[in-house]
Amino acid sequence: MTVISNNPSLWLLNNSNFFFSYWTIATSVVVVYDWVLTLGQEIELIWKQRWSFMTVLYLIIRYMGIPYAITDVPEPVPFGTLTDEVSNNMSYAINATNMLVYAMLGVIMIARLHAMYQSSRKMLIFLVTIFLVVNIASGVIMAILLTEQTSWVTLSSNTYICYYEYQGDVELLPSMNWIIYIIWEVLTLCLSLWIAVKHFRDLRRLESTTGSIVGDCFRVLIQYHVLYFASFVCVSCLQFTYLSPELQNSDSIQAQIIPGALKILLIVQMFVLGPRLILSVREYNAKVVTDSDAETSMNSIVFQERIHISTSSTV
Secondary structure (H helix, E strand, O other): OOOEEOOHHHHHHHHHHHHHHHHHHHHHHHHHHHHHHOHHHHHHHHHOOOOOHHHHHHHHHHHHHHHHHOOOOOOOOEOOOOOHHHHHHHHHHHHHHHHHHHHHHHHHHHHHHHHHOOOOHHHHHHHHHHHHHHHHHHHHHHHHHHHOEEEEEEEEOOEEEEEEEEOOOOOOHHHHHHHHHHHHHHHHHHHHHHHHHHHHHHHHHOOOHHHHHHHHHHHHHHHHHHHHHHHHHHHHHHHHHHHOHHHHOOOOHHHHHHHHHHHHHHHHHHHHHHHHHHHHHHHHHHHHHHHHOOOOHHHHOOOOOOOOOOOOOOO
């Protein structure tokens, strides 16, 4: 249902939305800058290598980020050119994209943990089971939220902007949905730290060249996993702050800054740090191959396909 209003009390909400557009522009700049910064690595480690399932995941996440970052820009257009159906479809697309990207990032995490646990079948079954439970529960919650969603329009100066709100007793569902993802991220981090600590203890007893290489690999895996988790923690804190009724009903400067900061951090987490989970390990593997000019024990990493170099050595 669309509600047309020219109430002056809603003009501040329109101004806040326009202010949010500047954050959206800044987010787009961040995504494009990171893409330019890593383009050389991407060409060498992704495009020039043998394609696989992880290659596809990398490209989808990477190149979905740019169009996703420029969404939510409130463009003033003549009233009457946007309908409930169009605005709702945009909302559905954004929410579906969020779920899809987090699902793909979950698959990457499963691949990393499966490799770190020496391709353990039990660990793979455990991770896939938890992954399916998390995503099915999130999908059910999102479906309930979308059925309770309604759009409304504020009109001023012959322009309008569409907003969304939920009807019914579903205020806690967005927080519950985010808590589900927090449980998954905490679980993957704990499993990573556990196997890393155990492995580094073993390396102290076994001082060998192979052990040193694998140890360095574990450092790369843990380093980017912890960095990714730290960004997720920041996003989670801002997400719960943004969902608080006090903030949403406030006209303070914090109410304008937090949504923009949340958007930037969310984009960075999904479309900057997400692809680097793959790119960083491939970069390390290529360096190992170049330095050792021989096969290494990194073959167990499922998202590192055979990397070809001029010496004809492969990994």
